[in-house]
Amino acid sequence: MESSILLAAEGLSRDYNHQPAVENLNLQLQKGEVLGLLGPNGAGKSTTMQMLTGNLAPTTGSIHINGIDLLEEPRQAKRHLGYLPEQPPVYRDLTVNEYLEYCAKLHGLGGAVRTQAISLARERCSLNEVQNRLIAHLSKGYKQRVGIAQAILHSPAVVILDEPTVGLDPLQMREIRKLIRELGQEHSVILSTHILPEVQAVCDRVQILNRGRTVFNDSLKGITSLEQVFFDLVYQDDPAFADEGGDA
Numbered sequence: 001m002e003s004s005i006l007l008a009a010e011g012l013s014r015d016y017n018h019q020p021a022v023e024n025l026n027l028q029l030q031k032g033e034v035l036g037l038l039g040p041n042g043a044g045k046s047t048t049m050q051m052l053t054g055n056l057a058p059t060t061g062s063i064h065i066n067g068i069d070l071l072e073e074p075r076q077a078k079r080h081l082g083y084l085p086e087q088p089p090v091y092r093d094l095t096v097n098e099y100l101e102y103c104a105k106l107h108g109l110g111g112a113v114r115t116q117a118i119s120l121a122r123e124r125c126s127l128n129e130v131q132n133r134l135i136a137h138l139s140k141g142y143k144q145r146v147g148i149a150q151a152i153l154h155s156p157a158v159v160i161l162d163e164p165t166v167g168l169d170p171l172q173m174r175e176i177r178k179l180i181r182e183l184g185q186e187h188s189v190i191l192s193t194h195i196l197p198e199v200q201a202v203c204d205r206v207q208i209l210n211r212g213r214t215v216f217n218d219s220l221k222g223i224t225s226l227e228q229v230f231f232d233l234v235y236q237d238d239p240a241f242a243d244e245g246g247d248a
């Protein structure tokens, strides 16, 4: 029977210089789910994302993507993964089409399959009208769309987006959030962010990290104020928060 868990991390830990950055993290992503990974600065989000995408080896623990062990079979596992890093490596001197062509080749797509994959990703990310423009001449919002298009080119089961709306203006933010919600219909998505309303607008479930550990992991249904949940869990011992009488 096909499993509905597309990504499973178990007992994931990572130390830097014997200091734990992530400790005994368990994370599961269901088919069709958009999961928000939330936490204050230094909570361990980037370290977790780097491990989930196979760019950083965990100190201990295991990661399976679509049932394939990422640490034992990284190439096969990464076929099922699309990744938008916080700083996407988009080449400014290429046009959108040239860049997507290049990325499709890296994914091993050839011939008609490649042409079709590029056309579909371009369509889904609303890039048709800028397809022949140099990436250097695009707005930040469109550059982010190009980054997302490269992440979904090979139709991965899991898409991981690191701070996808950072630096965007409100309109661009709204458009990228809409795109993420649409992606959630065909892919399962993990997105890391600092922005609480973004999680409420886009995600089905939220996992909150603090000091490298999971402090909350639940559906967003029934949460009226994620901000309250977040502040209660993350800042309850913070004197600056107590000074304000606990008001967020």
Ligand SMILES: Nc1ncnc2c1ncn2[C@@H]1O[C@H](COP(=O)(O)OP(=O)(O)OP(=O)(O)O)[C@@H](O)[C@H]1O
Residues within 6 Å of the ligand: 016, 017, 020, 021, 039, 040, 041, 042, 043, 044, 045, 046, 047, 048
């Ligand atoms: N390369 C590194 N060497 C040493 N310590 C590191 C390294 N990368 C991260 N850390 C430490 O690990 C902890 C977790 O950092 P991480 O960047 O994963 O958190 P984060 O939640 O992504 O934070 P931010 O939101 O500020 O990016 C922090 O204490 C950080 O200082």
